[in-house]
Amino acid sequence: MAKPRAESPAGLPADEASLVAALRRRDERAFLALVTRYNPALLRLAQVYCGSRAVAEEVVQETWLGVLQGIDRFEQRSSFRTWLYRILVNRAKTHGVREGRQVPFSAPEGDAAERAVPAERFRPATDPVAPGHWAVPPRAWGGSPAGQLETKETLAVIMKAIAALPPGQRDVITLRDVEGLSGAEVCNILGLSDTNQRVLLHRARSRVRAALEHYLEPE
């Protein structure tokens, strides 16, 4: 795993820093505040790795124990959140190994030529008029830009699409787009280069978009 990269202290929310300081003073309320804030995200991420809800819950519990064991040595060279996710990822890996499951963390995988959109949807390179231009273009989804996609049904389609992604893509899109971490944080947590992180994110987003398109305009 790569060394934690230095991050600007300004990137640390003030109250998070004070929660961490309070936790070091053995303040239980600070611990519970951190648990309340991060547990849902940890659980969601753990489920991505572990499959089963039961194992995911166990991994999350172990992660918090790791926090207690390590908090005095946590140097705040990375944000608390980055540090926390790294503990989770390490625990999840350990579990995967123990259970004999492959947890392939993240090199770009699969077909090097994986396309965002199938080639059949474009005119061929030999097309005399418009090579590489849309043959079957996307159609506007309608609705307001913000709303509409956030219905229960649509979110279920998205969750299913994420579950079907190759593991590396799933890791990255979960941390980036679902949890809202920065690219730098994700590289740090997963030990990825910027370029690999972007490739995985691109493929993952493209696949989720395709799943939504399929759902919203079936044919």
Place this chain on the structure above:
Amino acid sequence: MPDTVGLSCQELVELVTEYLEGTLSAGERARFDAHLATCPHCSIYLEQMRRTIAALGHLPAAAVPPAALEALQEHFRRWKEAE
């Protein structure tokens, strides 16, 4: 009006993430923008990617199960006493 500044639609869709991440070179970015200005299909595609990303940020997260919270409180107290 095909051929939009030497960037085909098929090439553009592969650059969307870099475009949104701000990692395209100035030249590539200009070609991307110029293509969008004349290609309604790619504008729709980009909009779909943006809405996909926005929706990903709205997945529900479960609250902490009470039993898990109690177990963690117990761990905390043992950790504190073990000093």
